[in-house]
Amino acid sequence: MSRAYPTKTLKRAIRRSLAARGEGPLPWKVNTLKALAGRDRHAAEWPDFERRRAHATERRQEALENLDALHARLRERWAENGVTVHEAADAAAAREIILGIARRAGVSSVVKGKSMLGEEIAINAALEEAGIEPVETDLGEYIVQLRGEPPSHITMPGMHLDRRDVGRLFADELGVEYTENPSELTQIARRTLRERFLAAGMGMVGVNFAVAETGHLATVTNEGNGRMVSSLPRVVVALMGWERVTETLDDLALLWQLLARSATGQRATVYLNLTHGPAPGPAGPDEVHVVVVDNGRRRVREDGELSEVLRCIRCGACLNACPVYQQVGGHPYGGTYPGPIGKVVGPALLGLEETPDHPFASTLCGACEEICPVSIPLPKMLLALRRRQVEGRGVFDLERTGWVAFRHTASDRRRWEVTTLLGRGIAGLWPAGVPGWSVRRATPSPAKQPFRARFRDEEAE
Amino acid sequence: MSGEVIARLERALADVDAALYRVAQENFAGWLTDRVKEWSVHRAALSRDLLVAELGADRALRNAGVQVVTASHEHEPKGAASSWVAEAADAELGITSALGIAAETGTMLLPPHEVEERAVSLLPVRHLCVLREGQVVEDVAALFRLWGERGPVRGNAVLVTGPSRTADIEKELVLGVHGPQAVDVVLVAPQED
Numbered sequence: 277m278s279r280a281y282p283t284k285t286l287k288r289a290i291r292r293s294l295a296a297r298g299e300g301p302l303p304w305k306v307n308t309l310k311a312l313a314g315r316d317r318h319a320a321e322w323p324d325f326e327r328r329r330a331h332a333t334e335r336r337q338e339a340l341e342n343l344d345a346l347h348a349r350l351r352e353r354w355a356e357n358g359v360t361v362h363e364a365a366d367a368a369a370a371r372e373i374i375l376g377i378a379r380r381a382g383v384s385s386v387v388k389g390k391s392m393l394g395e396e397i398a399i400n401a402a403l404e405e406a407g408i409e410p411v412e413t414d415l416g417e418y419i420v421q422l423r424g425e426p427p428s429h430i431t432m433p434g435m436h437l438d439r440r441d442v443g444r445l446f447a448d449e450l451g452v453e454y455t456e457n458p459s460e461l462t463q464i465a466r467r468t469l470r471e472r473f474l475a476a477g478m479g480m481v482g483v484n485f486a487v488a489e490t491g492h493l494a495t496v497t498n499e500g501n502g503r504m505v506s507s508l509p510r511v512v513v514a515l516m517g518w519e520r521v522t523e524t525l526d527d528l529a530l531l532w533q534l535l536a537r538s539a540t541g542q543r544a545t546v547y548l549n550l551t552h553g554p555a556p557g558p559a560g561p562d563e564v565h566v567v568v569v570d571n572g573r574r575r576v577r578e579d580g581e582l583s584e585v586l587r588c589i590r591c592g593a594c595l596n597a598c599p600v601y602q603q604v605g606g607h608p609y610g611g612t613y614p615g616p617i618g619k620v621v622g623p624a625l626l627g628l629e630e631t632p633d634h635p636f637a638s639t640l641c642g643a644c645e646e647i648c649p650v651s652i653p654l655p656k657m658l659l660a661l662r663r664r665q666v667e668g669r670g671v672f673d674l675e676r677t678g679w680v681a682f683r684h685t686a687s688d689r690r691r692w693e694v695t696t697l698l699g700r701g702i703a704g705l706w707p708a709g710v711p712g713w714s715v716r717r718a719t720p721s722p723a724k725q726p727f728r729a730r731f732r733d734e735e736a737e
Numbered sequence: 738m739s740g741e742v743i744a745r746l747e748r749a750l751a752d753v754d755a756a757l758y759r760v761a762q763e764n765f766a767g768w769l770t771d772r773v774k775e776w777s778v779h780r781a782a783l784s785r786d787l788l789v790a791e792l793g794a795d796r797a798l799r800n801a802g803v804q805v806v807t808a809s810h811e812h813e814p815k816g817a818a819s820s821w822v823a824e825a826a827d828a829e830l831g832i833t834s835a836l837g838i839a840a841e842t843g844t845m846l847l848p849p850h851e852v853e854e855r856a857v858s859l860l861p862v863r864h865l866c867v868l869r870e871g872q873v874v875e876d877v878a879a880l881f882r883l884w885g886e887r888g889p890v891r892g893n894a895v896l897v898t899g900p901s902r903t904a905d906i907e908k909e910l911v912l913g914v915h916g917p918q919a920v921d922v923v924l925v926a927p928q929e930d
Contacts, residue, residue: 310908357891415914416905434905442906458906462914469915474826490890500859500901500916507855507893508822525881525890533842533877540904543749544842544877547916548896552849555893 307435308596314541315593315647321543332534333651335527336587340577346488346521347568353491354566357553364569367397373567374399374480374513378408381511381563383477387469389495389505390414391482392430392590393515393569396612396625399480410480411472413501415465422449428606428614430592431539436605469501479505481551483516483566484590485531488523492550493566496535498542502549512561514551518573519586531589534649538591572625581660582624587650588617594644594654600637609637616644620657628665635661696726742840743924746873749843753899754912755920762925765867766797772921773801773830776863780804782825784854786834788867792925794832803830808854822856831861831917835868835897837883838922841876842898845922846884849892858897864917866897870924 322328339346354361364370378386386403388394388410400410400421412421416433420426422445427433434442443456452464481502485494493514495502506512522528536542553564577583595601595615606614611631613621619638622631635658644654669676685695700722747757760768769792773781781803783789798805806824825831833854835845845866847858858864874880877896884890901916912918 307908413915414905415903419905432905432908437906439907439909458909459911461906462903462911466914470826473915474822492894498902499914501914503855503859503895504915507859525885526878529877529881542898543752544844544896544898546753546898546900546902548844550894550896552891552893555849 307432308602311432311539311541311592311596315538315596317541322537328530328534329649329651332530332649333587335522335530336589336650337584339522339527340519340583340586342523343519343521343577346523347518349488350486350491350521353488354553357491358564359491359493359553360563360565362565362567364397364567364571366571367569370397370515370567370569370571371399371402374515375402375406375408377511377513377565378403378406378478381478383408383511385409385411385472385476386478386480387411387413387473387476387501387505387509388417388479389481389497389502390417390433391480391515392612393482393517394480395426396571397515397569399515411469411476413469413473413499413505414497415462415499418465418469419445422446426607426612429595430590430613430615430617432592436607473501473504473508476505476509478511478513479509479561480513480515481506481549483514483520484535485520485522485528486516486566487525487528487550488521490525490552492525492528492552494528494532495549495551496532496545496547497549498540498546500547503547506549506551507555507561510561511563512551512565514564514566516566516568518568518570519577535589535591538589538593538647538649576624579624582620582657584652585617585620585624585654585657587652588621589650590617591649593647593649597643597647599639599641599643609634616654617652620652620654620661623661628661628668632665635659635665693726742873742875743870746838746840746843749839749841750899750922753843753920754902755843755899755922758921758923759870759926760923762792762927765792765794765923765925768923769794769797770801772865773798773803776829778803778829778863780806780824780828781830781832782828782857782861783807784831784833784857785850786867788834788869788925789832792867794867808857822860825856826860828861830863830865831857831859832865832867833858835866835872836887837872837874837880838866838868839874839876839880843922844877844880844896844898846880847895847897848884848887849894855893855895858895859916862913862917863919863921864897864900865921865923867923867925870926873924 351361362373364373386408403410412418417427419434419442429435439456439458442461443454446452446461446464447454450468455461481495483493484496487494495506522531532548533544536545551564554561573586577586594617598616601615609618611622619634622634638658640655640658642655685691703722750757781798783794783805795805806828808821833847836848838845874883900912900918900920901914902910902912903914904910
């Protein structure tokens with residue numbers, strides 16, 4: 277994530293989003309509910325869903341604990357398979373590596389499959405600055421790219437748009453006749469993007485999982501753009517988070533199906549691409565590169581309270597289940613990862629100074645933890661982050677001082693009576709009320725008599 | 738192969754908007770001829786799978802007046818602009834076999850080919866996959882095991898479950914985004930002796 281998180285941004289953006297949609301149901305609310313219904317239907321189909329979920333949780337946790345050993349095996353396989361490996365300590369390093377590959381390949385455009393990690397390292401801006409055109413090929417990503425916006429959801433980037441938005445966008449940007457029919461809009465995108473696929477010299481895909489036992493890089497799509505991007509261009513770059521390793525193809529079978537069911541309510545995604553290495557023959561990559569990105573993940577793995585967040589398989593189910601996300605959509609969170617997972621991953625990777633509001637943007641209802649296919653205890657982590665936020669504040673912090681004062685006053689009856697008596701007197705002298713608070717709210721007036729006095733009097737009667 | 742498993746496969750395929758046909762080997766050529774008329778196919782791309790050849794797809798297509806393109810080893814320039822890929826991209830139909838198909842989800846495993854033929858199952862508007870009944874397995878884990886039984890698990894493979902789809906616009910389903918708009922699976926019944 278390359279942008280800083282100003283403290284007031286979240287609150288301002290939430291107010292703006294709620295105001296922006298004047299009529300009708302919020303598209304992201306409708307869309308998340310549809311996604312949830314699909315997920316429940318297919319989760320219910322597995323009578324032993326909980327057992328599979330427990331197994332997946334265990335396998336992800338084991339992988340995290342053995343990550344160095346798994347990476348060693350991966351490197352061996354990759355060397356055998358002819359895959360060129362690059363290590364990126366952070367986002368800047370990852371950008372440099374990818375630009376280097378693109379320059380050496382002499383390409384003017386890069387076709388891209390959807391990659392949240394690509395968003396995280398802000399690769400598109402870097403490519404554009406270098407005079408190389410990044411072309412998003414996932415339909416939702418293509419749409420938000422045309423609009424000049426970031427995606428608002430992990431698996432459904434255009435969640436915040438309806439068909440009229442897309443229709444207007446294509447008419448304006450592509451010069452086609454206006455239509456709001458999703459099928460026609462998709463055909464327009466298919467034609468436009470196919471030309472780009474067939475002409476591209478370089479393709480870039482995200483990696484859902486790397487399989488240590490064979491070295492395969494697994495990429496999941498429904499549209500087929502992952503296949504296009506990883507099998508047609510001469511040079512292919514696979515962008516992978518350091519923690520996205522699983523040991524066996526058996527693990528992959530389970531995690532893939534859990535991902536499909538949790539993300540989009542399908543038994544399986546249409547395509548599971550297994551990229552092994554350069555391919556002989558008349559079409560297909562001469563070069564396959566994998567860029568393994570750390571960008572704070574190693575540090576998170578060592579953090580006892582937060583390390584479990586690395587189990588995440590990026591399904592987006594927590595976003596769909598979250599009552600906060602359902603109301604505001606993805607953009608108000610700012611940065612790469614929205615929703616419950618974003619509220620932990622943001623502070624974990626960027627630090628709390630950059631994302632001070634994130635842990636507080638939650639009702640702690642626990643819906644995210646309940647729906648998570650790998651059982652990540654997000655509420656517990658949010659509480660830990662809140663605690664760290666507060667502990668990190670100095671002695672002169674107003675809120676902290678206020679709590680200390682309250683504790684002091686409320687823990688002794690005499691002190692409480694004296695303070696509230698004084699308070700009632702002062703409030704009587706200050707009709708203007710509390711600065712800031714009273715600008716839009718009626719200031720409540722203190723009671724003439726405290727309840728305990730009234731009770732005492734009535735008891736006496 | 739039990740009727741129950743095949744029925745399950747049919748339902749799983751229907752759920753992902755793919756169709757299942759059961760055709761006896763000796764009837765395949767006739768069946769394909771009817772289909773290419775129904776689907777208005779002018780050009781078809783074929784993979785070099787053994788089963789596709791055994792079923793006589795090439796001859797049946799040519800007899801029906803369909804132009805047939807097959808990937809060849811010789812003197813092809815590498816890269817997306819290669820003429821083979823451009824031809825496959827223009828075909829209305831691509832025919833391949835697969836390593837196996839999973840009844841639980843309708844997923845087929847298309848294994849790596851010596852000659853890059855991923856384009857055949859990806860670029861044309863329709864993808865037809867032919868398999869023998871014995872190639873139907875229980876689930877995805879079984880597909881991977883089957884792959885392992887054939888030898889070292891290497892090469893660029895893909896698991897395909899139905900036609901290409903998206904719901905990126907208002908969660909409304911649209912078929913045929915970048916990959917095929919239609920996927921048909923033919924289970925070839927064992928030949929009568």
